[in-house]
Amino acid sequence: MTQPKYFGGVEGGGTKFVCMVASGPDEIVDEVRFPTTTPQETLDRTIAFFEPYVRQDQLASIALASFGPVDLHPESPTYGFITTTPKPGWANVDTIGRMRQLFGIPVAFEMDVNAAAFGEYTWVPANHACDPLVYFTIGTGIGAGLMVNGQLVHGLVHPEAGHVRLAHDWQADPFAGYCPYHQDCFEGLASGPAMGARWGQPAETLPPDHPAWELEASYIAQAMANIICTLSPQRIILGGGVMQQPHLITLVQRKVQILLNNYIQSPAILEHIDETIVLPALGSHAGVLGAIALARRAV
Amino acid sequence: MTQPKYFGGVEGGGTKFVCMVASGPDEIVDEVRFPTTTPQETLDRTIAFFEPYVRQDQLASIALASFGPVDLHPESPTYGFITTTPKPGWANVDTIGRMRQLFGIPVAFEMDVNAAAFGEYTWVPANHACDPLVYFTIGTGIGAGLMVNGQLVHGLVHPEAGHVRLAHDWQADPFAGYCPYHQDCFEGLASGPAMGARWGQPAETLPPDHPAWELEASYIAQAMANIICTLSPQRIILGGGVMQQPHLITLVQRKVQILLNNYIQSPAILEHIDETIVLPALGSHAGVLGAIALARRAV
Numbered sequence: 001m002t003q004p005k006y007f008g009g010v011e012g013g014g015t016k017f018v019c020m021v022a023s024g025p026d027e028i029v030d031e032v033r034f035p036t037t038t039p040q041e042t043l044d045r046t047i048a049f050f051e052p053y054v055r056q057d058q059l060a061s062i063a064l065a066s067f068g069p070v071d072l073h074p075e076s077p078t079y080g081f082i083t084t085t086p087k088p089g090w091a092n093v094d095t096i097g098r099m100r101q102l103f104g105i106p107v108a109f110e111m112d113v114n115a116a117a118f119g120e121y122t123w124v125p126a127n128h129a130c131d132p133l134v135y136f137t138i139g140t141g142i143g144a145g146l147m148v149n150g151q152l153v154h155g156l157v158h159p160e161a162g163h164v165r166l167a168h169d170w171q172a173d174p175f176a177g178y179c180p181y182h183q184d185c186f187e188g189l190a191s192g193p194a195m196g197a198r199w200g201q202p203a204e205t206l207p208p209d210h211p212a213w214e215l216e217a218s219y220i221a222q223a224m225a226n227i228i229c230t231l232s233p234q235r236i237i238l239g240g241g242v243m244q245q246p247h248l249i250t251l252v253q254r255k256v257q258i259l260l261n262n263y264i265q266s267p268a269i270l271e272h273i274d275e276t277i278v279l280p281a282l283g284s285h286a287g288v289l290g291a292i293a294l295a296r297r298a299v
Numbered sequence: 300m301t302q303p304k305y306f307g308g309v310e311g312g313g314t315k316f317v318c319m320v321a322s323g324p325d326e327i328v329d330e331v332r333f334p335t336t337t338p339q340e341t342l343d344r345t346i347a348f349f350e351p352y353v354r355q356d357q358l359a360s361i362a363l364a365s366f367g368p369v370d371l372h373p374e375s376p377t378y379g380f381i382t383t384t385p386k387p388g389w390a391n392v393d394t395i396g397r398m399r400q401l402f403g404i405p406v407a408f409e410m411d412v413n414a415a416a417f418g419e420y421t422w423v424p425a426n427h428a429c430d431p432l433v434y435f436t437i438g439t440g441i442g443a444g445l446m447v448n449g450q451l452v453h454g455l456v457h458p459e460a461g462h463v464r465l466a467h468d469w470q471a472d473p474f475a476g477y478c479p480y481h482q483d484c485f486e487g488l489a490s491g492p493a494m495g496a497r498w499g500q501p502a503e504t505l506p507p508d509h510p511a512w513e514l515e516a517s518y519i520a521q522a523m524a525n526i527i528c529t530l531s532p533q534r535i536i537l538g539g540g541v542m543q544q545p546h547l548i549t550l551v552q553r554k555v556q557i558l559l560n561n562y563i564q565s566p567a568i569l570e571h572i573d574e575t576i577v578l579p580a581l582g583s584h585a586g587v588l589g590a591i592a593l594a595r596r597a598v
Contacts, residue, residue: 084564132454149448155531156565164525165466181562226463232454263480266455
């Protein structure tokens with residue numbers, strides 16, 4: 001009998017699911033993406049993707065990294081559930097129970113952005129010595145995963161760093177904000193849909209010289225300056241759809257330096273901010289490869 | 300030969316030094332407080348306080364918890380130094396070198412608010428299961444110490460959570476802010492001196508029904524809501540001189556709930572916020588007893 005060689009990873013997003021069989025980024029055996037529809041259909045497809053690999057004893061374990069909010073407490077009766085999401089049909093959904101029952105291998109569970117942070121930390125050698133490491137996704141929503149003192153942060157629930165309040169200059173930006181809970185929080189001001197609502201066109205269609213990007217960079221920079229003051233991270237990784245605008249990261253780096261105003265006396269901020277605030281080395285695979293890393297750890 | 304029974308702790312603040320010999324909060328053998336004058340005189344007095352205990356082999360170790368910014372990297376040539384403080388005479392001062400040389404016992408080093416966080420975590424049984432645990436001091440300055448995943452957070456430099464930017468409603472509060480680096484950051488809006496400058500009288504002389512306290516609670520609550528979103532702490536401890544205003548903590552607790560607007564679905568926020576955001580159980584001894592705990596760990 002051979003030892004299973006591979007791990008299963010799922011990035012379960014609000015828009016799409018990504019499922020992967022791999023040993024790591026250098027050996028990806030299979031990958032599939034499909035839209036997030038009903039929980040039944042979506043989890044059926046997830047199970048169907050892994051089933052042949054499990055049957056052939058090729059998977060040691062699986063990890064599912066889900067959009068949130070989720071229940072991350074292993075001792076809780078709703079561990080592995082999506083909890084209070086406004087996404088229709090997905091509140092109180094058990095994402096891992098059936099896989100556990102059917103497959104008989106360990107099935108780990110995490111929040112999607114935590115998995116992305118863990119993926120970048122695990123698979124990118126340049127990140128191994130970076131602690132704390134913060135992964136932000138700035139896209140349809142805004143969230144952050146945190147590695148601190150060698151482990152992911154869960155705490156009371158899990159970080160929801162997209163919902164911090166920022167200074168909002170109403171004269172420069174009269175847009176009221178888009179968050180149904182907090183109006184002009186970070187996500188309410190700077191998510192993709194917030195940009196779309198403010199400017200009347202989808203963010204990805206705004207040209208590089210549109211004032212939208214300076215404003216967007218200001219809000220992101222403010223949140224990054226705040227996380228630098230709060231947590232003193234050694235690396236901040238900015239992922240998500242909005243960050244695919246190529247000149248945005250440079251704008252953010254410069255504005256963070258201006259906001260901190262030489263207060264944080266570290267060469268990582270003063271001289272090498274382009275190595276401190278970076279795009280994901282794993283690109284759009286950070287989340288699912290993070291799930292692969294979490295599955296590997298769960299064996 | 301007997302084993303040394305006690306530990307030495309120093310809380311080195313910008314205004315006063317507190318030195319203690321103890322085994323823990325239940326057995327405090329000796330304690331002295333004196334003003335922070337020149338580094339030479341202040342560190343002489345610190346050494347003189349501990350010298351007889353060291354000579355009689357009663358101290359296993361010492362820890363000094365200093366005001367910052369400090370160098371916390373053990374491999375750095377300036378480990379144990381206060382670095383860029385504006386406090387006259389104290390920039391680039393080695394706080395622990397002479398004690399190490401003279402005493403021949405381990406001398407640990409930390410930032411003052413980190414020591415306070417560690418003290419509350421170590422000595423207060425109700426805090427043992429609280430992770431992350433955040434200790435804020437709100438007084439002459441504002442700062443935070445963080446316990447995350449069982450250890451203090453250092454990172455790039457160390458947290459400087461008093462310098463986060465907050466939403467500042469200029470109509471409600473035209474005060475421009477007091478921070479020489481960031482003007483209206485948290486410390487610039489809500490420290491003791493900021494209150495004094497805004498209202499034209501020392502914070503501690505403002506009566507409980509003065510509007511100053513509602514405004515102060517708003518800023519503190521905003522910073523606490525943000526740290527809850529960022530780090531999902533299981534306990535937040537609010538120390539420092541400003542928090543000695545008895546009704547302030549209750550105002551903060553209520554305003555945090557309003558700001559979060561039921562988004563963080565945890566009973567710790569929704570039902571038991573008075574157990575989640577608390578005053579220091581060790582009172583004004585949190586810092587120096589934290590140093591005692593750090594000394595104990597350094598043996």
